[in-house]
Structure formats: structure tokens, C-alpha cells
Amino acid sequence: QKEVEQDPGPLSVPEGAIVSLNCTYSNSAFQYFMWYRQYSRKGPELLMYTYSSGNKEDGRFTAQVDKSSKYISLFIRDSQPSDSATYLCAMTLNSGGYQKVTFGTGTKLQVIP
Amino acid sequence: DTEVTQTPKHLVMGMTNKKSLKCEQHMGHRAMYWYKQKAKKPPELMFVYSYEKLSINESVPSRFSPECPNSSLLNLHLHALQPEDSALYLCASTQGVGYTFGSGTRLTVV
Numbered sequence: 136q137k138e139v140e141q142d143p144g145p146l147s148v149p150e151g152a153i154v155s156l157n158c159t160y161s162n163s164a165f166q167y168f169m170w171y172r173q174y175s176r177k178g179p180e181l182l183m184y185t186y187s188s189g190n191k192e193d194g195r196f197t198a199q200v201d202k203s204s205k206y207i208s209l210f211i212r213d214s215q216p217s218d219s220a221t222y223l224c225a226m227t228l229n230s231g232g233y234q235k236v237t238f239g240t241g242t243k244l245q246v247i248p
Numbered sequence: 249d250t251e252v253t254q255t256p257k258h259l260v261m262g263m264t265n266k267k268s269l270k271c272e273q274h275m276g277h278r279a280m281y282w283y284k285q286k287a288k289k290p291p292e293l294m295f296v297y298s299y300e301k302l303s304i305n306e307s308v309p310s311r312f313s314p315e316c317p318n319s320s321l322l323n324l325h326l327h328a329l330q331p332e333d334s335a336l337y338l339c340a341s342t343q344g345v346g347y348t349f350g351s352g353t354r355l356t357v358v
Contacts, residue, residue, distance in 0.1 A: 176336075177352070178340075184345050227345065238288055
């Protein structure tokens with residue numbers, strides 16, 4: 136079993152839809168939960184991170200963590216064509232004095248105008 | 249300056265060539281990383297530098313040789329690469345939670 140599981144998609148939605156992206160994980164020692172957005176042929180860009188269970192909102196984006204279920208989500212409201220990208224969840228673990236990051240495999244999102 | 253700059257953006261090299269990838273950041277981040285990313289896969293960690301010292305080498309073949317000349321610069325020296333080494337090479341830095349990634353160098357080995 137992989138430590139982090141993420142549905143690869145692709146996920147195709149119409150403009151204005153609410154998008155839900157999800158990851159599950161198996162290691163309860165993970166400390167920080169992050170979402171990165173990666174446009175084609177670019178490096179990943181950190182969107183949000185959270186430490187505890189609950190919701191964190193930033194504009195049209197809401198990150199949700201449920202540590203009891205080992206499940207994290209990213210919601211995108213009023214999705215725009217510019218949101219079309221691959222979304223990677225990532226989780227960190229303190230390993231030998233540095234934060235070891237485990238990435239999900241990424242979900243490719245297409246928002247159709 | 250909130251960027252990580254990588255050069256070159258694209259590189260094509262033969263299997264007998266020697267080339268170097270360069271990464272620069274001026275955010276004062278003291279941890280810098282090299283990642284390799286194949287198409288439709290997540291980034292894979294190669295090396296970690298902390299305070300200019302190599303702290304993690306994820307069993308990377310010796311044909312990849314990292315170097316950190318100072319706190320702002322990170323190089324990756326390439327020699328005798330194989331076609332399967334073709335990938336997007338990403339540099340990242342951090343001073344806490346979350347990385348700032350560069351745009352990467354797309355490397356093709358022919």
C-alpha cells in the first residue's frame with residue numbers, strides 16, 4: 136500500500152463548478168498537509184498547507200483535513216479555466232532533522248469554458 | 249525576490265557529455281533540494297542540502313553530482329547520463345513548511 140493515494144483523474148468539469156480533489160494516507164505520523172498546483176512544463180506551486188484537522192480557506196480554495204479518517208481534500212469554488220492543472224497533495228514527516236515530503240501522484244484537472 | 253530560478257530551461261545532451269544545471273534563490277532559505285520528475289509522476293527527491301551541507305542523498309547514481317557553492321546557489325553536475333535520465337529536474341528551497349519550486353530544467357539525453 137502506498138503511503139499517499141490520490142486519484143489520477145483526469146477530472147473534467149465545466150467552468151463555475153465546485154471541484155473536489157482528494158487524497159488518503161496511511162501514515163498517522165504525517166504532520167503537515169499541503170496542496171501544490173502544477174501547470175504543464177512548470178514546477179509545482181504551493182497553494183495551501185495545514186497542520187490540524189479542520190478546514191482552511193483561501194479565496195476560492197478550501198483545504199480540509201480529517202486525521203481520524205486519514206483523508207484530505209481540496210475544494211475549488213467557482214472553478215476557472217485557469218485552474219486547469221495537475222494538483223498534487225503532499226504530506227511531511229520529520230525525518231532525521233528535516234521535513235521529508237511524500238507526494239501523491241497528482242490529479243489532472245481540466246475546467247472547460 | 250520570492251523565486252527560485254533554474255537555468256537552462258531546456259537541455260539536450262549526449263551520453264558522453266558533461267553539463268551542469270544551476271539553481272538560485274535569494275529568499276534566505278537554508279534548505280535546498282533537487283528533485284527529478286518524470287511525465288505524469290510526482291517529483292522524486294534526489295538530494296537535500298541544509299546550510300550548504302549535503303544532508304540527504306537518496307541513493308542517486310554517481311553520474312549526478314550536486315554542489316552547493318553558497319547559500320543562494322545549487323548546482324547539479326551531469327556526466328555520462330543515460331536516456332532514462334531524461335526528465336524534468338526541479339530545484340526547491342524552504343525555510344519551514346512548504347517548498348518554493350523553480351520552473352525546472354527539461355533534460356533530454358540522446
